Amino acid sequence: MRAYVINEWIHPSKLTLLSDAPEPEARLDEVIVEIYSAALNFFDILQVQGKYQVKPPFPFVLGAEFAGKIAKDSPIPEGCPFRPGDRVFGSAQGSFADKVACKWKAVNPLPDNLTFDEGAGLYITWPTSYEALVGRAQLKPGESVLVNAAAGGVGIAAVQLAKALGAKVIAAAGSQAKLDICTKYGGADYTVNYTRPDWQKEVLKITGGKGVDVVYDPVGRIGDALKCIAFKGRALVIGFAAGAIEKLPLNLVLLKNVTVMGTHWGLYTSKEPERIPVVWDALLDLLASGRIKPVVYSKVYSLDEVASGLRALEKRETWGKAIVRVKNEDRKASAKL
Numbered sequence: 001m002r003a004y005v006i007n008e009w010i011h012p013s014k015l016t017l018l019s020d021a022p023e024p025e026a027r028l029d030e031v032i033v034e035i036y037s038a039a040l041n042f043f044d045i046l047q048v049q050g051k052y053q054v055k056p057p058f059p060f061v062l063g064a065e066f067a068g069k070i071a072k073d074s075p076i077p078e079g080c081p082f083r084p085g086d087r088v089f090g091s092a093q094g095s096f097a098d099k100v101a102c103k104w105k106a107v108n109p110l111p112d113n114l115t116f117d118e119g120a121g122l123y124i125t126w127p128t129s130y131e132a133l134v135g136r137a138q139l140k141p142g143e144s145v146l147v148n149a150a151a152g153g154v155g156i157a158a159v160q161l162a163k164a165l166g167a168k169v170i171a172a173a174g175s176q177a178k179l180d181i182c183t184k185y186g187g188a189d190y191t192v193n194y195t196r197p198d199w200q201k202e203v204l205k206i207t208g209g210k211g212v213d214v215v216y217d218p219v220g221r222i223g224d225a226l227k228c229i230a231f232k233g234r235a236l237v238i239g240f241a242a243g244a245i246e247k248l249p250l251n252l253v254l255l256k257n258v259t260v261m262g263t264h265w266g267l268y269t270s271k272e273p274e275r276i277p278v279v280w281d282a283l284l285d286l287l288a289s290g291r292i293k294p295v296v297y298s299k300v301y302s303l304d305e306v307a308s309g310l311r312a313l314e315k316r317e318t319w320g321k322a323i324v325r326v327k328n329e330d331r332k333a334s335a336k337l
């Protein structure tokens with residue numbers, strides 16, 4: 001099968017697609033998924049260079065998120081509700097390949113109204129944004145939310161979810177083109193270019209001088225955003241896309257009675273596994289009803305273009321989820337399975 005097999009730490013520009021990589025072997029609690037689409041993540045860039053906290057032993061296959069079908073010859077572990085041919089999405093090391101072995105509990109059914117391209121980037125970004133806004137910040141209808149990097153993977157999900165929850169959404173991004181994406185695909189109520197000086201004044205004006213109730217930040221710009229947060233506002237730390245781990249002057253937290261809270265979705269697997277199906281039930285309902293819809297970057301990469309996709313991600317060119325099409329879906333054929 002085709003796969004990006006990694007035997008040593010390399011720069012992503014040096015990635016080579018093998019055509020004769022060994023097929024994955026399923027362990028006791030795993031199924032084999034035939035991959036149709038995979039999602040690109042910033043941590044893939046770090047992982048292939050040995051700069052990410054997850055360092056699988058060599059050799060390993062790059063890629064972490066996918067959508068596809070349970071393979072015809074997949075084992076079906078006890079308790080696993082899936083059958084060969086079922087359309088699924090999930091997460092496992094090794095998704096830049098034709099097939100991946102995956103714990104069946106890390107796989108969800110793909111709603112019929114979604115394509116594999118739309119499903120491939122769901123597994124990490126959407127529950128992160130949902131849990132941050134609902135479980136952590138307890139966002140209420142009518143409240144205002146500032147979403148930083150709002151056209152990015154987790155950002156556009158946060159914009160759509162906050163809208164679905166009845167909040168007023170102010171989307172912040174680094175260019176007019178990205179702000180347009182936030183309006184077109186996210187339904188943002190207002191947009192602000194946060195590369196402009198004094199952009200916080202625009203946010204204060206939009207909120208009638210009060211400031212926003214919730215800040216959602218995947219960039220490392222909480223400190224900037226505290227200039228336009230409301231009294232008793234909640235600030236969500238999601239990530240540090242800008243590179244540096246942000247350090248916060250706590251006087252700003254004190255001055256407005258602010259609560260700063262982190263959300264690390266991956267930790268729920270070990271710390272609060274019972275929360276995971278609750279979040280997915282809510283998300284799958286919202287997805288099936290069409291109230292939220294995954295956003296796929298306009299250039300869909302082929303499997304042999306993973307390096308250029310990762311380069312675009314690194315250069316901040318992409319919006320929504322950047323996707324790699326591993327093989328085309330034949331919906332008529334899949335309906336017969």
Ligand SMILES: NC(=O)c1ccc[n+]([C@@H]2O[C@H](COP(=O)([O-])OP(=O)(O)OC[C@H]3O[C@@H](n4cnc5c(N)ncnc54)[C@H](OP(=O)(O)O)[C@@H]3O)[C@@H](O)[C@H]2O)c1
Pocket residue numbers: 041042043124125128149150151152153154155172173174175178218219237238239240241242243263264265266313314315316318319320
């Ligand atoms: N907490 C969790 O559980 C969790 C889950 C998933 C992801 N994350 C983290 O969230 C962050 C964003 O992930 P994502 O999937 O949304 O990424 P993404 O799609 O690549 O979007 C990141 C956005 O950050 C902005 N940005 C600002 N400075 C940047 C820089 N120096 N380099 C690159 N981007 C920069 C860019 O938007 P503008 O051009 O508009 O500024 C970019 O589009 C990452 O740090 C990721 O690790 C955390």
